[in-house]
Amino acid sequence: MKNDVPLKSSVGVIGAGIQGVCVSLHLIRKGFQVTLIDKDDPGKNSASYGNAGHFSPYASLSLNRPDILIDVPSMLLSTTGPLALKWNYVPKMIPWFLRFIKNCTRKKMMYTAKYMHQILDLALPAYDELFQEIDISGLVESRGIIYFWTNRDLKSRELEINVRKELGVEQQLLKPHEIHDLEPHIKQIYHSGVLYPSARHARNPRKILIKLFELFLKKGGKFIKENVETINFSSDNKPKIKTNLNSYEFNKTVIACGAFSKKLTDQANENIPLDTERGYHVHFKGYDHLLSRPVIFLNRGFGMTPMEQGLRAVGTVEFGGLDNPLSKKRIMNLVNNAKYLFPELGKHEDEWLGFRPTLPDFLPVMGPSKNYKNLFYSFGHHHLGWTLGAISGKILAGMIAEEKTNLDLSPYKSIRFS
Numbered sequence: 423m424k425n426d427v428p429l430k431s432s433v434g435v436i437g438a439g440i441q442g443v444c445v446s447l448h449l450i451r452k453g454f455q456v457t458l459i460d461k462d463d464p465g466k467n468s469a470s471y472g473n474a475g476h477f478s479p480y481a482s483l484s485l486n487r488p489d490i491l492i493d494v495p496s497m498l499l500s501t502t503g504p505l506a507l508k509w510n511y512v513p514k515m516i517p518w519f520l521r522f523i524k525n526c527t528r529k530k531m532m533y534t535a536k537y538m539h540q541i542l543d544l545a546l547p548a549y550d551e552l553f554q555e556i557d558i559s560g561l562v563e564s565r566g567i568i569y570f571w572t573n574r575d576l577k578s579r580e581l582e583i584n585v586r587k588e589l590g591v592e593q594q595l596l597k598p599h600e601i602h603d604l605e606p607h608i609k610q611i612y613h614s615g616v617l618y619p620s621a622r623h624a625r626n627p628r629k630i631l632i633k634l635f636e637l638f639l640k641k642g643g644k645f646i647k648e649n650v651e652t653i654n655f656s657s658d659n660k661p662k663i664k665t666n667l668n669s670y671e672f673n674k675t676v677i678a679c680g681a682f683s684k685k686l687t688d689q690a691n692e693n694i695p696l697d698t699e700r701g702y703h704v705h706f707k708g709y710d711h712l713l714s715r716p717v718i719f720l721n722r723g724f725g726m727t728p729m730e731q732g733l734r735a736v737g738t739v740e741f742g743g744l745d746n747p748l749s750k751k752r753i754m755n756l757v758n759n760a761k762y763l764f765p766e767l768g769k770h771e772d773e774w775l776g777f778r779p780t781l782p783d784f785l786p787v788m789g790p791s792k793n794y795k796n797l798f799y800s801f802g803h804h805h806l807g808w809t810l811g812a813i814s815g816k817i818l819a820g821m822i823a824e825e826k827t828n829l830d831l832s833p834y835k836s837i838r839f840s
Contacts, residue, residue, distance in 0.1 A: 433822065434459060434663055434672035436650050436686065437679030439470040440631055440808055441800045444815025445676050447552065447638045452823050456638070457672070459665065460679070461649035464635040465628040469680055469807060472703050472776040474736040475624035475727045476567060476716055478809045479546055480591045482539035483582050484784030485804075486525040502759060504723020506752055508742030515741050518697045521782035532585070534784050537833040538806070539589045541813050546622070548812035556633040564622045565715035570601055570608075570615030572721050579720065583616065592620050607712040609763050612719075623716045626730045627808060646670075653677075653686050659796050674796045674822055681744060681777035683801040687836075690791050694839050696802055699778040700740040702752050704760070704770040707732035712764055722759045731772065735760040748775040780804040781839075788818055788834040798822060799836055 431454050435446045438460035446458045465471045498505055507515075525534070553562070571579055586593055596615040601608070604617070624630055639645065648665035653675065656662055661675035677683050681698040710728035718725035724737030735756050740749065753773050761767050781787065781802040791797040800818045803810050820827055 431455065431674075432457070432672045433674045433676065434661065434670060435676045435678060436460070436663070437677070437683070437801075438462070438464040438635065438645070439468050439678070439680055440811035441680065441803070441814055442676070442678040443631060443635050443638060444552070444811045445678055445800055445818050446643055446815075447634060447641070448815040448819035449822065450638060450641045450643050452819055454822070457644045457646060457670065458638065459646045459648060459650055459663065459670075461647065463647065465631040467774070467776075469701075469776040469778060470631050470811075471628040472701075472736075472774045473627055473808045474703075474716065474725050475627045475729060475734070476725075476809065477546060477549065477562075477622040477624070478567065478618070478806060479542045479620055480586060480593065480618040481806055481809065482535045482542055482589055482591065483531070483585050484534050484538065486522065486534055486782075486784045487531050487581065488526055488528055489581060491523065491526055502722050502755065504738055506738065506740040506749070508740065508746045508749075511742045511746065514743060515697065518695055518782055521695055525783045530783065533833070535585055535589060537785055537830070539591070540829060541810060541817070542806070545809050545813045546620070548816050551816075552634060552637075552812050556637055558630060558633070561625050561630055562622055563625060563715070566617050566619040567621040567623065567716045567718065568596070568601065568604065568615055568617050569718045569720055570596070570612040571719070572611060573613040579614075579616075591618075593618055605713060605715070605717060607764065608717065609765065611763075621716075623727055624729075624808075629730075650679075650686065653689050653797075655794055655796075659794060661794070661797055674798065676798045676800060676818065676822075678800040680801055680807065681779040683779060683799070687791070687799065690797055691793055692791055692836060694787060694802075694836055695782055696779055696787075697741070698744055699780050699804065700742050700746075701736065701776050701778055702738055702740075702748075702756050703734055703736040703772070703774045703776075704753060704756055705729075705732040705734055705772045706760065706767045706770055709733040709764070709767055719759070719763060722762075724756060724759050726760060726763070733760075733764075733767070735770075744777060748773065778804050778807065783838075786810065786814065786834055787836045788814055789821060789831060789836065792835075792837040792840060
């Protein structure tokens with residue numbers, strides 16, 4: 423393989439989730455010397471382990487929609503609803519919420535949808551490129567994803583369907599009998615649904631991440647299991663990273679540690695309004711045969727995915743930061759919602775809390791720091807971090823290698839928050 427850059431060019435990548443691993447892998451393929459740093463082993467209890475496992479190329483419409491603001495109060499008051507707040511975190515969330523509200527116009531919604539669609543359209547081909555180099559047999563299934571709802575939720579669904587139609591997203595509207603034909607075990611509470619046939623799902627996201635990580639090591643990448651504490655810069659602008667044990671200097675550095683990225687971007691004097699949507703999962707072991715593909719019940723804002731570990735129930739959005747403990751109330755909400763759809767479910771296991779890194783305009787940050795030309799970012803992919811891992815890695819590696827692209831990458835730059 424021809425190297426695009428001289429081997430002496432070193433890059434440090436902070437964060438060994440799907441973003442960091444994919445960035446690292448693409449960089450090493452371009453001939454960079456890459457060191458990946460994380461306090462934990464890849465996939466250990468992180469969002470890259472605990473997510474819904476969806477590859478969702480259709481999901482261009484985000485939460486910044488004009489209709490969402492009307493729904494928020496009822497969502498917060500509903501005991502079965504998808505949204506919750508940790509009240510001790512409300513004062514910290516106010517600046518984020520105010521920015522979020524400004525992004526809930528039709529114009530901003532369409533802008534976000536357009537630029538999410540631009541990268542989502544390339545997401546699966548980017549994974550296919552990486553999957554040619556690892557064995558994913560039995561780990562990825564291509565059966566689509568079903569969303570369904572009761573008639574109470576119809577107006578919001580029409581907005582989603584119309585916007586996705588406008589963007590050219592492949593979707594198939596389903597009548598109740600068609601949902602039943604595809605997934606006969608779901609309790610028949612639905613009035614309609616939609617199948618996204620090009621979507622896929624992972625049978626075990628962590629196993630896929632580890633295979634990509636092992637490929638990175640095989641290609642000469644280096645992994646350091648230490649906790650990054652500070653980042654600063656030498657007189658010639660090279661990033662200097664200090665961990666709990668050592669100091670390192672690289673030609674360039676990438677911050678790709680999801681919801682934990684803000685601690686480091688603040689040190690680069692860049693006030694990026696990153697916050698976290700806390701999500702939960704549980705497993706019902708031995709029940710994965712009840713579904714052929716992932717389903718999402720939109721009225722209650724949660725989904726279920728058949729996985730190796732069992733039937734994974736995943737979802738809810740809880741605003742509460744990184745330090746609040748797991749909420750048993752949200753776990754039980756998820757368990758009860760799962761049993762509402764599948765009354766035969768038994769005991770749940772593996773209570774998990776993870777953090778989705780989210781920005782108020784629901785676009786990720788990908789690209790250089792506005793203050794330091796040798797510092798790059800790849801985070802803030804909210805619910806789509808797993809889907810966008812491979813394409814984000816490819817885009818960022820291309821930026822670092824100073825390659826030309828026909829994509830418009832300006833909407834993802836951090837300077838938009840200045």
